[in-house]
Amino acid sequence: MQYSFFFIIGTIFGSFLNVVIYRIPNKISIIKPRSHCPKCKEMIPFYRNIPILSFLLQKGRCNNCSIPISLIYPLTEFIIGFFFLIGLHYFQYMESISFIIVASLLYTISIIDYKYYIIPLELSFLTLIALLPNIIISTNPLFYIYGLLVGLGYLLFIYTITWAITKKEPLGLGDIQLIALLGLWLGPLKILITIFLSACIGIIYWIILYFISGYEKNRKLPFGTFLSLSAIIIYLTKLV
Template sequence: MMYLQYILVFIFGTIIGSFLNVVIYRIPRKESIVYPPSHCTKCGHKLKPVDLFPVLSYILLKGRCRHCGEKISIRYPAVEFLTGFIFFIIFYHFGLSIKALSYIFLSAVLVAITFIDIEHKIIPNKIILTGLIGGIIFRVLLYNYGILDYVIGFALGGGILLLISIISGGGMGGGDIKLMALIGLFVGWKLTLTTLFIAVLLGAIGGIILIILKVKTRKDYIPFGPYISMACLISILYGYDLLNLYIGYIRG
């Protein structure tokens, strides 16, 4: 029975991933995510239900539109599979609970932000606002976990990056500041600090690799949102283990 639940959670995640693909494509272009219905971005042909099965349709169509033959971006099945996998991992760690649902909601927001930031180098306010509304709702539902830690996390997450931005003369984007504040509202101040530390570490490693591979130069802008998102997911799953390991290390 438990295996069936895992499968259903994964499938649900891929379906949400399919919706996130619409968000990722349309929000930066200031298009409605409701109308028109899903269609080929090349020929405009309305997609049928058989074309919309997450991951599976891409495989069956061999990565091309059935009407015009245009190649379908690998991003579509990648987002669907990644979202399903993240939902599965969160469910595996936290079970069927409000806390798990809050992290699943947050992870969906992070997936959308990651791919938009990579392609367009922006973090849309609409997605941040949606995340904040969701964060407030979940904080009410999870009132037994307390409020103060999460308010501090909100202020700390956004405040630290805002301070860095001021000191560096704009070296940190406004979208990153808002994203970090949003994460603080979901995870509390301890995991906010863990997320910041891991994000900086991942960003440094990722930046060095991109420069070595000559994908980027020292002067190129490298989106920080994806590193924040990855760091947040690591913190959600293993943050307290890492904190305990660190505390045990400094205590000897």
């Protein structure tokens, strides 16, 4: 009972994050105007804005103009609902709340970076605030500071090598901010594994794109997406 309640609250929060994902990169206010169809601009009344269910009932189309609605909307609602369940089941009190908010923000960052190749500063800042409780209640806050330093140190190393060989910047400022944050969240060992895992995902992604659309010299990769998703997985992984 408690679990279904948490899941539903999570999907409602996910529904709000859908708005954030769409509006922040397009520089539209998050509060006003109310939700509307991006095609026909028809306002979506609250009774037709029920997470996941509305999408299923309307068979994935706008009720007014029948334009297909992206599957990413109900998927986001489901995933955030799932984060709420994980938070409730695996963590306690402060860490539970902190995990739910940090994971939800990282998910939001991952979708925005995938779609627009940007990591909004306000989201990085909110993530920083949300992960602070973990450090404050910890008996060993230095552990997280080491994570930050290791993440940034590793980055500096990669940066120097790439710069020396290709004279190109391998990462944007947004990625660097994100790695610093993830170091603070994960600690020294997990941040290294996260960077490694996201590099592997990046290579696989590049190979898949290569087979689909051929070689492209300056292909952009949403590295922030790979980093954020890897970080959530690694955070939940118990290391021996």
